[in-house]
Amino acid sequence: MRVTLALPRELGQSEVSRWRALQEADAAFDNPFLSPEFTLTVGELRDDVRVAVLYDGSDIVGFFPFERHPMGIGKPVAAGLTDAQGLVHVKDYEIDPRRLIKGCGLSVYEFDHLVSGQPLLGAHHERHASPIIDLRDGWERYTESLLRNSGKTYKSTLAKSRKLQREAGAMRHDYATTDLAPLRTLLGWKTDQYRRTGRTDRFAHKWIVELVERLLATQTESFAGVLDMIYVDEKPVAGHFGLRTRTTLAGWFPAYDTQFAKYSPGLIHHLAMAERAAESGIEIIDMGRGQKEYKDKLKNGDFEVAEGRVARIGAAAGVHWVMRVPVRKTRATVMANPLLLRTADRALKTYGRLRTVLQG
Template sequence: MRVTLALPRELGDSEVSRWRALQEADAAFDNPFLSPEFTITVGELRDVVRVAVIHDGPDIVGFFPFERHPMGIGKPVAAGLTDAQGLVHAKDLDLDPTRLIKACGLAVYEFDHLVSGQPMLNERHERHPSPIIDLREGYERYTETLRQHSGKTYKTTLAKSRKLEREAGPLRHDYACTDLEPLHTLLGWKTDQYRRTGRTDRFSHKWIVELVERLLATQSETFAGVLDMVYVNGEPMAGHFGLRTRTTLVGWFPAYDTRFAKYSPGLIHHLAMAERAAEAGIQVIDMGRGQKEYKDKLKTGELEVAEGRVARTGPAAAAHWVMRVPVRKTRATVMANPLLLKTADKALKTYGRLRTVLQG
């Protein structure tokens, strides 16, 4: 195995084409966060992004995109934003993970959404479900499954949709639009949601806003930013921005106008999005790891992602373990316990309300 390092912009057309070919050859890599376009776009905005190109003789057998931070700490590209991470590689690749990260100049590589089938995986890494909406047999089959397993949710959502039209006006759904104005409306809703629930506002970082704008402008057969919005009486009510490959759409930034909260606008929007996505050839909507009520109501299957790290022996790896691993394990304990999770969520929302009052 031979590893060469490159900035994303230094990859040639032949290398990008090989990356796409490897991605499309294995269903485990069918996620836009693993596409070369995503890494290249993030690399235009963040100088910490690198790509390890893995060679076996004259052949390229893998690509490992990552961020290199001080003390040799490696993270996924756009860490904290992505729901799929890892190498894109040829099947049956025989790779020593510690040798790879050494070749990358890393002491540690940490991850929280490592996809299945990775050479980096071992039995110590924690596995987590990533819920999906399965559209491989079409939207009608998906709704039949919902009726069987989440019948009350499906019927209630349709009833609220009809009530919304009676009380507020007709609904309109724009799928895969590319205008910046509705995107900024959506990001404003998302910022309000972050503040309301006590979370960090991702869009306070200028580079993330610019990243989303650039991804929306990226439109190709194999990769695109997808913005869709639901309007009521011509007024934006709910929407979502995500990314797609040919057949997979990832859930990324859903949000809605809280004035319409009593109508369950998020569920109305997700059903509308699923229908239009299926018409456009999408077979799977990956909603991403994380326990959310709407995901439980809408999912019809699950993928699996892993959390953990690969580390070389040394002081940097030891310091990283002390700073990160106990915190991660504590968070995992909270997330796995419904009572602790409810208590933590309530505390965050209380903090969010106080922060809103103090800033308002």
Template sequence: MRVSVVQPRDLGPVDIDRWRTLQGADAAFDSPFLSPEFTITVGALQERVRVAVLHEGQDVVGFFPFERHPMGIGMPVAAGLTDAQGLVHAKDVEIDAQSLIRACGLAVYEFDHLIAGQPLLQPGHSRHPSPIIDLRDGFESYIETIKVTSGKTYRSTAYKSRKLQRDAGPLRHDYATTDLAPLRTLLGWKTEQYRRTGRNDRFARPWIVELVERFLATDTEHFGGVLDMVYLDDRPIAGHFGLRTGTTLAGWFPAYDTAFAKYSPGLIHHLAMAEKAAEAGIQVIDMGRGEKEYKEKLKNGEYEVSEGRVARLSPGAGVHWMLRVPVRKARGTVLANPLLRTTADRALKTYGRLRTSLQSSS
């Protein structure tokens, strides 16, 4: 096998068509985060993005998008933002993980959402569920399932939706709008959520805001950004921005106006989004890995993703192990224990409140 490493902008139309063909040939690759458009758009904003093109004879048999950091540290494209990572490759091709990262000039490749069936997977890698809303049998079938598995949540959400409309007026849902104004409202809510819960604000980095805005303006048969908002009269109260292929919508940035928190606007919105997405031809909404209560309530299936690293003997891999592996193991221990996870979440929220208070008084 021959591997050539290029920048995303160097991929030609033939390469992109081949990438799409390989992606469409295996349902495991049906995620917008594995689409060529995602890598190309991120690569236009981040110089560290590369694509390894895998050749067998005259045939291109795979594409491996990654970021190359100092000391040969490799990471997924837009690491920390993606819920599906890995290679897009032909089904029967044999790929040696060590040889691949060596050909990419990497000492180590670290991942946290590697999709199932990847040649990069090794026995020691930890595996995690990634909840989905499966709409392949239609929205009505999904709702009937939720009534059984999360009946209390479904009835409560329906009641709160009716009460909200009695108290404040009718609801309106705009699906797949391309208006920048509601996007900026949504990102503002998300920033407030990050700060409130003690997390880092992703949108404090201008390139991520630019990335989202570029995706909002993208709408093709194979890939696009999807912004949808629920309004109370003309006031937005909840929304979501995600990415799609022709049949999969990846959950990315959901948020809501906390002034309406008692009505559970996030759940109201997600059910409305699922209905509109199904009408638009979406078969799966991938909500992504994460211990979130709303995901457990809304899911009717799940994928599996893995976390770990592939490394070869090198100083860079040794430094990476010391800096990252003990921290990742400690975080995994916390997330796997409900009591520790709840305690950590409360600590972060307390930190968020203190940080917000200090910022307000300064």
């Protein structure tokens, strides 16, 4: 195996086409975060993005997109934002992970959403469920599974949808729009949510706003930004921005107007979105790793992603271990314990409320 490094913009059309062909040849890579378009777009906005092109002789056998940080620390492209990470490569091709990161000039590669079946995956890495809405058997079969497993939630959501329309007006669903105005409304809701819940506001970073806008403008058969909103009496109520391949929609940024909170607009919207997605050919909605009540209510399956690192022996890897691994293990302990998780969530929301008051 031979490794060459390139900036995303240096990849030729033949290389991008090969990347896309490898991705579409294996269902394990059917996620838009692994698509060449995602890395190319992030690479337009960040100068730390690289792509390792893997060769066997003269044949390209894989692509490994990553960010290169100081001390030879490697991270996934748009680290902290993506719900699917890893290489796209020829199926069953043997790749030595440490030889790969050496060829990339890295001491460590860390990840938190590594997709299954990766050569980077080791037995010691932590596995996590990534809830999905599986639509491969069609919309009707999915709703039948909801009635069996979350019947109370499904029926109450439909009832709240009817009540919302009785009390506020007729509902309209705008699926896969490319209009910037509703996107900016959605991002405003998301910023409010981050602040309200004590989280860091991702959209305080201009490059992330620009990234989302550029991805919305990217519309091809194999990759696109997908924005959809529901309106009541022509007022925006709830929406979502995500990315899709031909058959997988990756959940990314859902949000709603809190003045409609009593109607559960997020659940109303997700059901409407799933139905329209199924009609458009989407087979999987990947809601992403993380324990959220709405995911538990809507899912009918799970994928698996892994968290951990691949490291070469050296001082940089040792420093990275001291700085990152204990923190990651502590976080994993909190996430795995419902009591600790609820306590941490309440603390963050209290902090969010105080921060809002002080900033106001």
